[in-house]
Amino acid sequence: xxxxxxxxxxxxRGGAEPASYSISDLAKEFGITTRAIRFYEDKGLISPARxxxxxxxxxxxxxxxxxxxxxxxxxxxxxxxxxxxxMYDPEHGNVExxxxxxxxxxxxxxxxxxxLRDIQSLMGELDEAEARTRASxxxxxxx
Amino acid sequence: xxxxxxxxxxxxRGGAEPASYSISDLAKEFGITTRAIRFYEDKGLISPARxxxxxxxxxxxxxxxxxxxxxxxxxxxxxxxxxxxxMYDPEHGNVExxxxxxxxxxxxxxxxxxxLRDIQSLMGELDEAEARTRASxxxxxxx
DNA sequence: CTTTACGTTTACGTTAACGTAAAGCTCTGC
DNA sequence: GCAGAGCTTTACGTTAACGTAAACGTAAAG
Numbered sequence: 598x599x600x601x602x603x604x605x606x607x608x609x610r611g612g613a614e615p616a617s618y619s620i621s622d623l624a625k626e627f628g629i630t631t632r633a634i635r636f637y638e639d640k641g642l643i644s645p646a647r648x649x650x651x652x653x654x655x656x657x658x659x660x661x662x663x664x665x666x667x668x669x670x671x672x673x674x675x676x677x678x679x680x681x682x683x684m685y686d687p688e689h690g691n692v693e694x695x696x697x698x699x700x701x702x703x704x705x706x707x708x709x710x711x712x713l714r715d716i717q718s719l720m721g722e723l724d725e726a727e728a729r730t731r732a733s734x735x736x737x738x739x740x
Numbered sequence: 741x742x743x744x745x746x747x748x749x750x751x752x753r754g755g756a757e758p759a760s761y762s763i764s765d766l767a768k769e770f771g772i773t774t775r776a777i778r779f780y781e782d783k784g785l786i787s788p789a790r791x792x793x794x795x796x797x798x799x800x801x802x803x804x805x806x807x808x809x810x811x812x813x814x815x816x817x818x819x820x821x822x823x824x825x826x827m828y829d830p831e832h833g834n835v836e837x838x839x840x841x842x843x844x845x846x847x848x849x850x851x852x853x854x855x856l857r858d859i860q861s862l863m864g865e866l867d868e869a870e871a872r873t874r875a876s877x878x879x880x881x882x883x
Numbered sequence: 884c885t886t887t888a889c890g891t892t893t894a895c896g897t898t899a900a901c902g903t904a905a906a907g908c909t910c911t912g913c
Numbered sequence: 914g915c916a917g918a919g920c921t922t923t924a925c926g927t928t929a930a931c932g933t934a935a936a937c938g939t940a941a942a943g
Binding site for chain 2: 706
Binding site for chain 2: 899900901902903908909
């Protein structure tokens, strides 16, 4: 066998999506360390299957990882990202919990709207900054 | 004198914008601690005037503080926020530095565009999550 | 059989961004 | 003149999110 064992699980179909990934597969794909991935597991954000000691990541685990990283890009803490991920399944049957979940969703939405405004204004200011910089450059060249 | 001395500086005009603020003025206005504000100064993001030992914040200092807080909302580190604030004045005459500044601006723009995409997708998912939650709620009530 | 490549757990170290005293000035109202 | 409010500096403590290293297991390749 050509050392293909420890990498992704053999794909019976054409070549669309592996059935599983190793920890370093995911680390490479997303440009992070294996330490980080294990850390996320420690914090309860992922819980991959195991073959013996070795972690096996399914496509759903990979999706969770993507959600975590998107959260990071938006400046969320791991706790916040976990809360968001938890919004994906309303298996928390309890009516009261569902009500709180709705409030939580609404609150996140408000925060995102603020971030959106922040981005818009910052983008506008970047435009101005670029203009000023180009002007400054022109002045330097004209001499 | 009516204890108005230690607060904001007396405003000669109608009542539009104070000429200066105390550190606790700003702390209250933005819902942060004075410790945080002094910390930002330590890190070189603000440098207020002084009357003796006491810090006096001008409107421009207040603006800088607002920029810092906006940066935080977008998940920027204080270093990143400083870099962004530094983009506001191309007094860095040197042509080479100006070129790098342009690159830096472009890079920030790219990052903001990614954040924008992240927000859009997350907002969509929040909508779906809300729908599922409401459905789950309905199921609970129908019984 | 030994090297090489990958995986594991355990544990101490590090950085950013403040929090939290402690100890001391300096006005202002009473 | 003294208490109190608000300012100062100095300094040690804390949390999050990993980094880094040690010490070990296992399986394929030469």
